[in-house]
Amino acid sequence: MSSLGETLKGTSISSDAVKSLAIEKLKRILGDKGFTDDGNEMTPFLTEWRGFYSGDALLIVFPENVQMVSSIIKICAEADISIVPQGGNTSMCGGAVPSSDGNSIVLSMSKMNNILSIDTTNYTMTVEAGCILKNIQEAAEAEDRYFPLSLAAEGSCMIGGNLATNAGGTNVLRYGNARELVLGLEVVLPDGRILDQLTGLRKDNTGYDLKQLFLGSEGTLGIITKAVLKLFPTPKSINAAYCAVPSISAALELLESARVESGDSVETFELISRQVLDLVLKHIPDTRDPLNAPFEYYVLLEIVSTKHNDDQAKQNFENMLEKALESEVILDAAIAQTEQQRQEFWALRENATESQKLEGASIKHDVSVPISSIPKFYDAAWKAILKVEPEARLVAFGHAGDGNLHFNVAEPENSPSSDFLAKWTDINHAVHEVVKDFNGSISAEHGIGQLKREELPHYKSQTAIDVMRIIKSALDPKGIMNPGKVI
Numbered sequence: 082m083s084s085l086g087e088t089l090k091g092t093s094i095s096s097d098a099v100k101s102l103a104i105e106k107l108k109r110i111l112g113d114k115g116f117t118d119d120g121n122e123m124t125p126f127l128t129e130w131r132g133f134y135s136g137d138a139l140l141i142v143f144p145e146n147v148q149m150v151s152s153i154i155k156i157c158a159e160a161d162i163s164i165v166p167q168g169g170n171t172s173m174c175g176g177a178v179p180s181s182d183g184n185s186i187v188l189s190m191s192k193m194n195n196i197l198s199i200d201t202t203n204y205t206m207t208v209e210a211g212c213i214l215k216n217i218q219e220a221a222e223a224e225d226r227y228f229p230l231s232l233a234a235e236g237s238c239m240i241g242g243n244l245a246t247n248a249g250g251t252n253v254l255r256y257g258n259a260r261e262l263v264l265g266l267e268v269v270l271p272d273g274r275i276l277d278q279l280t281g282l283r284k285d286n287t288g289y290d291l292k293q294l295f296l297g298s299e300g301t302l303g304i305i306t307k308a309v310l311k312l313f314p315t316p317k318s319i320n321a322a323y324c325a326v327p328s329i330s331a332a333l334e335l336l337e338s339a340r341v342e343s344g345d346s347v348e349t350f351e352l353i354s355r356q357v358l359d360l361v362l363k364h365i366p367d368t369r370d371p372l373n374a375p376f377e378y379y380v381l382l383e384i385v386s387t388k389h390n391d392d393q394a395k396q397n398f399e400n401m402l403e404k405a406l407e408s409e410v411i412l413d414a415a416i417a418q419t420e421q422q423r424q425e426f427w428a429l430r431e432n433a434t435e436s437q438k439l440e441g442a443s444i445k446h447d448v449s450v451p452i453s454s455i456p457k458f459y460d461a462a463w464k465a466i467l468k469v470e471p472e473a474r475l476v477a478f479g480h481a482g483d484g485n486l487h488f489n490v491a492e493p494e495n496s497p498s499s500d501f502l503a504k505w506t507d508i509n510h511a512v513h514e515v516v517k518d519f520n521g522s523i524s525a526e527h528g529i530g531q532l533k534r535e536e537l538p539h540y541k542s543q544t545a546i547d548v549m550r551i552i553k554s555a556l557d558p559k560g561i562m563n564p565g566k567v568i
């Protein structure tokens with residue numbers, strides 16, 4: 082491939098002309114089906130899931146392999162064109178859409194969607210970054226193996242996006258975040274070089290663990306093109322219950338006994354407040370309250386065993402719930418008797434986000450605190466929100482077993498969304514200050530993207546920000562990888 086520099090040698094040419102030449106060159110190497118610059122076709126790639134962020138781009142490109150990604154980056158680097166990597170575009174914080182300056186291309190991973198190999202003995206799977214998460218789960222299942230990353234967006238989010246955001250989801254308690262599910266990575270660096278760390282090793286202390294830099298970097302340091310993922314034995318017996326608890330503290334007592342009594346086999350421990358359940362019942366067809374009376378808080382609890390028909394695990398589960406009922410740690414519970422009932426419980430949890438969207442404007446807080454601090458945090462943060470907006474509605478739910486709550490706020494009923502959204506910064510600030518008081522994080526799983534970029538310096542030490550900047554400018558001195566995100 083001749084460089085643009087060579088093409089232009091000896092001529093004085095404006096930066097716009099350099100860009101146009103670069104775009105022509107990109108189109109040539111990608112072929113007709115490898116890009117779009119059609120306004121209508123581009124729109125979904127330029128707009129984020131909630132519709133809060135949209136931008137503009139020179140081109141959307143669909144590379145088919147790592148060499149193409151490398152060539153694209155080299156051409157862009159030379160012409161100072163920015164690159165916005167995009168997977169399923171389900172980011173909650175505007176991370177995958179470009180800014181409106183129109184100086185970017187969006188690099189969609191959707192054509193790099195092959196599952197390359199599964200090693201059942203090594204318990205690993207090698208995949209391209211554009212694989213949809215659900216397809217990865219199903220491919221593992223077909224080999225009687227389990228890939229545990231699970232989130233409500235799994236039908237459309239892609240593994241590259243999951244790794245770039247270090248996604249969490251509903252199984253973190255047992256298996257860890259996305260970061261912990263990766264053994265090896267292939268990454269294209271901002272100068273186009275390919276960093277091949279595609280190993281399936283569980284132990285490797287040959288220097289810095291470079292893959293960790295890219296996991297959770299939200300596309301600001303390079304493009305993840307392949308990954309070696311960890312697999313696990315498939316859960317064969319799943320015990321699920323939808324439990325009503327009298328308080329958040331009681332929920333934590335339930336967590337404690339569930340962990341101990343099950344031999345630490347709790348896979349899911351999700352908190353759902355009554356307000357969330359009400360929204361789901363209101364907006365999502367075919368959902369119903371599994372209990373006969375309303376309660377303030379619920380926990381969706383799942384305990385797994387890798388043994389078939391594990392009667393002992395089932396018995397322990399039921400005994401544990403019975404004891405919890407006697408001691409009023411739970412007030413009532415429905416135990417799933419069939420897979421369909423279990424799926425019905427999950428519908429109440431997984432539709433929390435969708436039903437909140439259907440209810441109107443919302444301001445999200447994806448926060449974590451030490452698990453022991455959740456009850457005090459919950460009360461303090463709610464009081465802080467009410468001071469800013471006395472009519473606000475709390476929509477709190479999430480991964481209580483990880484100390485991670487989605488402490489979301491829905492607009493007041495019967496008043497214009499614009500009045501509520503005008504208080505966005507104040508409401509964010511109110512919650513984040515309480516998070517700080519409890520030594521928590523203002524982004525437990527969704528990342529920083531554009532949404533929390535301005536907030537970050539208030540909640541991370543100057544030294545940490547400095548180190549992040551050093552890493553960014555060492556790897557991406559021209560600042561072309563996903564500019565305007567994270568830092």
Ligand code: FAD
Binds near residue numbers: 171176231300303
């Ligand atoms: P995108 O949105 O396309 O991109 C996300 C970020 O990663 C962007 O900064 C993008 O530039 C970068 N990126 C994408 N692909 C690559 C790549 N190959 N190389 C480098 N950078 C890349 N998140 C959770 O963690 N837990 C949840 O429980 C959860 N639940 C959700 C529920 C719903 C209904 C929705 C809509 C979202 C939810 N999310 C959740 C947020 C979102 O799904 C995750 O952040 C997901 O991991 C993003 O994957 P994606 O493929 O859509 O990435």
Ligand code: MLT
Binds near residue numbers: 445479489
């Ligand atoms: C989830 O866990 O369902 C999402 O991360 C939450 C959200 O909508 O804030």
Ligand code: ZN
Binds near residue numbers: 250479487526
């Ligand atoms: Zn979540």
